[in-house]
Amino acid sequence: MTAATSIACAATIGFDEAQAIVRKSCVPLGFEFVPLGKAGRRVLARDVVAGIDSPRRDCAAMDGYAVHSRDLAQGVIRFRLSGESGAGGPLPVPLPPGTAVRISTGAPMPPGADRVVMREYAMIDGKHVILTDRGGKGHVRRRGDDFARGQTLLTAGTRMDARAMVVTAAADVEGVTVWRRPRVHVMTNGDELVEPGKAAMQADTVPDSLSEALTLIARQWGGKLTGMSRATDRIDSLRDAAQAALSETDILVLAGGASHGHRDLARAALLPLGLRLAFAGVAMKPGKPLWYGRIGRTHILGLPGNPTAALTTARLFLAPMIAAMSGAGFASALRWSSHASSLALEEGGDRDQFLCGVTQGNTVRTIERQQASAQMMLAQADVLVERRAGVPAGPAGSVLQCLRF
Template identity: 60%
Template sequence: MATAPELPCHAAATSFDAAQAVVRANCAPLGIEWVALAKAGRRILAADAVARIDSPRRDSAAMDGFAVRSQDLTSDFTRLVLRAESVAGGAVPPALLADTAIRVSTGAPMPAGADRVVMHEHARVEGGHIIVPHVSGKPHVRPRASDFAQGTALLPAGTRIDPRAMVVAAAADIEKLPVWRQPRLRVLVNGDELVPPGCAVQDCDTIPDSLSEALLLMARQWGAKPLGALRVMDRVDELRATARMALEDTDVIVIAGGASDGHRDLVRAALTPLGLRMRFAGVAMKPGKPVWYGMIGGIHVLGLPGNPTAALTTARLFLAPMICALSGAGFDHALRWSERRLLHDVPAGSDRDQFLCAVADRTSDGVIIIARQEASAQMMLARADLLVERRAGADPAAAGASVRCLPF
């Protein structure tokens, strides 16, 4: 796995594309583990899931009715002896003799010799006999292994286990699945002024920590295993002690509020003794220029701005694909850009790549960029469901022009 060299303390901002390439190059699936099917939801298969049994297990009825031999139905109406009954989950009934029938329910094993099910509404029972019309068309029989056969690869490696995939795996009698390990993630939020939500009302010099739970939720949505968040004072010794504890059981550490020049120096002073090697420090993007990325051994450390919109934007563009790469889904799984039409004019791009909060129009393929973009804003996040990409130096765009959009 390629890695970038460590950067000097105040290196120039890295281009957005180069920064993403650095993260991509350093992230690979963490390893394979076997998990019970009941625990495999939303995990990524590391190898094909192979059927352990045939489905169906034997020739079976596809309808409620009567199992018959087509060769016995030689006239407009045929009288057959009703011999027995076969039910789903029951034993295979005896072979069907000439001019006889067996009552069957949907999913019941078919008797040897029977090649058709006459639906019960098409037959008439008279004592120990049934009267069956001449029928053609579908036989209403599910042949053995007609859905899938034992040994068939049903779910390819890379499949995310959703409810549909879980049905298939369970039907194939698969008890455990090989999946890529989930990256364990912990959030560290530093800032003397931060307090848990619900506590700021008591002190006007504090502000609620609005990022910890949001980042943990984003991590969970993209496939990580969140281990919780820790609030840290702006002190080197406390940050170092907290980070040292987090390193014991973590694959990814996200430090929110540790990305401005001053905070980055504090973080570097705290984490360099622990082995931090910075891969990039600052990205030519807006919002989110202070974002940085490094590693401590094999543990990924991502520094996000403290401003909420900037933090969530950079997390969406760097943390989400990082988690997808580490969990086996692939870096690009989180970067499914699409084209939408602007519903208004936009000015020329700035000197940095911009990723703007926007709202998708629900009645068309249009998009509206939210006015007054501010890195510290929070209210607009409740409306924004897209990020619109505007590259550095982009020409002004008129309504109707196509822009690249990413689900936010």
């Protein structure tokens, strides 16, 4: 990162170069031990190792009757009932020849029994059970069949979703070591911005449509929201709001004030706080005003104020920043997929473009009238479609790279 001391020294750079700078700068923040109940969506910093065998002893995989396969091999079909084994109950006594134990799914097998005949293949006759069929498979889960004590079940880097929670809890693990979540503060600026629901009551105001959306993106990719703030178009207002957030923030996101007009003041407001710019302006469309820097250890990401441009750059930069700092890796948020274009393609422009698109099966259609300030098309778009600068025109069916929006 360059130790820029003024806005003028940060020139426009290419999209790939900008991503490389951010990727190199964003690393995991350190780890902590948390109870399992608070580990959801966190990323493991250490492997999860089984504390017990699963199952803990030989047990029934079906409701039925536990018998010895040697009796079945000798043609025995009538067995004397010798008790019952239930899940969570004590280990039954050894099973004598010619006897059977009623058993439920998950219940321990009696010593000597090695087969469960499903109840559908049995009839009760007083204190005896008569088998109408041998019942196919043995329906016994052997001790440690699923996993054994000391076995690594989940490796570092795994995100703790519902499936991982099941495995961890089943392994009798009460807590896990995870990467710390980056703390994110979202700040918008503009004299015209008001809280949604208040614009109709005041002339010449506009609802702040970005704050809630950006905080949702932060949460979705593993960030921990520490606050939202809104500043006016004054350097002191921007500086005060940013300074108040810095002490408890790993990523400060500023939406608006990222262009070159006389009221776009964000970078100028933060320079006295120690802002070191890495870049200011990226050769991409939408999102050319995007900028990035640091104040101490806090990452500062300046997004354009136009809604579609803001969400596009947030998806391409903020999401992988959070993923990298939370231990999942920068690339985990940038999984591109191939789709055939349903329309003929024009030649690429002078900047890399990331267009709002709609998928239909394995095809994709870019939305007409792409505008950085538009908002309605965001409700339709489910992918960003990559069109690199200068790429040649192509017919319908051409393969496009798409990123889930």
